[in-house]
Amino acid sequence: MKIGIYVFSGTGNTARVCGLFQERLIGGGAEVVSHNMEDEYTDAVSPDKFDALIFAYPVHGFNAPTIVTQFAEKLPKANGKPYYVVKSSGEPAKANRASSAKLNAILKSKGYIMLDEFHYVMPYNMIFRHEQHMVDKMWRRAMEAADFDAAEVLDGRRGNIKQHARHRLISGLFRIEHGGMRIIGRHYKVDMNKCVKCMRCVNACPVGNIEYKDGKFVFGKKCLGCARCSFNCPKDAFNISLLNSWRVNGAYDFSLKEESDGELCKWCNKSYRRYFSRKGGNSIENQ
Numbered sequence: 001m002k003i004g005i006y007v008f009s010g011t012g013n014t015a016r017v018c019g020l021f022q023e024r025l026i027g028g029g030a031e032v033v034s035h036n037m038e039d040e041y042t043d044a045v046s047p048d049k050f051d052a053l054i055f056a057y058p059v060h061g062f063n064a065p066t067i068v069t070q071f072a073e074k075l076p077k078a079n080g081k082p083y084y085v086v087k088s089s090g091e092p093a094k095a096n097r098a099s100s101a102k103l104n105a106i107l108k109s110k111g112y113i114m115l116d117e118f119h120y121v122m123p124y125n126m127i128f129r130h131e132q133h134m135v136d137k138m139w140r141r142a143m144e145a146a147d148f149d150a151a152e153v154l155d156g157r158r159g160n161i162k163q164h165a166r167h168r169l170i171s172g173l174f175r176i177e178h179g180g181m182r183i184i185g186r187h188y189k190v191d192m193n194k195c196v197k198c199m200r201c202v203n204a205c206p207v208g209n210i211e212y213k214d215g216k217f218v219f220g221k222k223c224l225g226c227a228r229c230s231f232n233c234p235k236d237a238f239n240i241s242l243l244n245s246w247r248v249n250g251a252y253d254f255s256l257k258e259e260s261d262g263e264l265c266k267w268c269n270k271s272y273r274r275y276f277s278r279k280g281g282n283s284i285e286n287q
Contacts, residue, residue, distance in 0.1 A: 001030045001154065004050035007057070008037040008068050008206070010226030013122035014058045014088045016254065017142055021054065021086065024150030037071040038206045047075060052082045052153065053112070058226070059089035059099045061177035062170050065224050067206060069102050078111040084153055085117040090124035091268045092275035097284050098167035102175075116159030118149045118282045121275055125227045127246045133262040135252050137276055148281030159283045177225065185209060185223020187241040188230075192216070194237035201229035201238075 003025055009015035022032050035045040047053055057068045064087075085100045096119055104114050120142050123130040130138075152159075190201075192215075202210045207222040210229060227248070230238035236249040264272045 001052070002050050003030050003032050003052050003054065003153065004045060004047065005032060005034040005054045005056060006037055006045075006071065007034060007054075008065060008071070009056075010058050010065070010206075010224070010228050011125040011231045012251070013120075013125070014056050014086070017086060017088055017120045017122065017146070018054075018056050020142060020146035021056075021150055021153075024146050025154060028150060028154045030154060037067055041071070041074055047078055047081050047112075050081075052084070052115075052156065054084050054086055054153070055100075055103065055107075056086040057088075057103075059087050059096050060225055061174040062093075062095050062167075063099050063101075063175050063177070064103045065226065066178050067224060069106060072103055072106040072110075075107075075110060075112075081112050082115050082156065083107065083112050084115055086120065086149075087117065088120045088122045090122065090127065090130070092119070092121045092271040093268055094271070095167050095170040098163045098171040101163060101168050101171050114161070115157070116152060117161055117284045118145070119284045120145065120282055121272075123252050125231045125248050126225075126243065127248070128267075129248045130252070130265070131262060132253065134265060135254065136256050139254050139256060141276060141278075142282075145278075145280070145282040149283065152281060152283070161284065181223045181225035182221050184241050184243060185225065186219050186221060188217075188219045188223075189239040189241070190217045191237045191239065194235040196235055198234060200232060200234065204228050204232065 005018055005022065007014060007018045018034065022034060025032050033045060057064045087099055089096050100117060121138050123135050123138060199212065202212055205228065206226060207224055209220045209222040211218045230240050230247055231249060233249060240247050
């Protein structure tokens with residue numbers, strides 16, 4: 001079995017989850033090819049090269065990022081090609097179920113067949129910083145669930161996915177974020193007293209929205225709101241305009257060194273408890 005993984009990862013959470021999937025799939029005897037949606041699409045990663053596909057992305061405001069839907073629009077038509085969706089977000093809110101609504105509509109119109117969706121909760125790169133014991137819980141849960149979810153992909157099983165109208169409504173309403181980020185992103189600023197001009201932000205922006213001209217940073221009209229620039233800045237030099245109070249900076253530690261079992265976040269507390277107590281895989285039908 002040959003499986004193609006198409007992934008977009010803003011600050012690394014989705015890529016980390018896909019790494020788990022790839023390990024489990026290869027361990028189960030599959031051949032796996034992973035393609036970053038930021039890279040140029042070529043015939044070498046065409047869907048017709050694979051028996052099944054996985055589309056993976058971080059949830060942005062209860063939706064798939066525009067780079068993901070734009071990638072899907074470029075794909076050729078298919079005749080019943082099966083695919084799965086892997087999504088990551090900072091909270092296990094049920095409204096995230098419909099984040100793939102637009103993506104699924106595009107793929108369905110091209111003849112692809114969605115078999116199941118898997119939702120992984122990973123630490124926030126915006127809104128607030130999760131404490132280390134929460135990061136550990138998330139990563140342990142991800143490693144456990146990946147065993148079940150990868151087995152489902154290898155077996156070609158179909159989930160019983162239902163996206164309720166209220167979740168699709170929330171997703172549709174929050175899609176305004178896509179246009180909003182193109183406006184907000186133009187007003188990002190960099191504290192030049194902190195900046196060391198490493199150009200990490202310029203080189204890493206997935207849509208080429210950041211330039212360095214005449215001794216200052218210039219931000220264009222293509223921001224996705226992925227937070228890669230502000231999250232990975234080694235000097236925490238970014239001001240992200242209206243969202244600056246939500247800014248999170250610096251990579252999380254996934255080495256599972258934390259021994260304490262602290263309290264869950266007050267935000268979405270019941271949803272976190274339900275997520276961490278779940279057994280088996282992370283198919284959204286189990287939420």
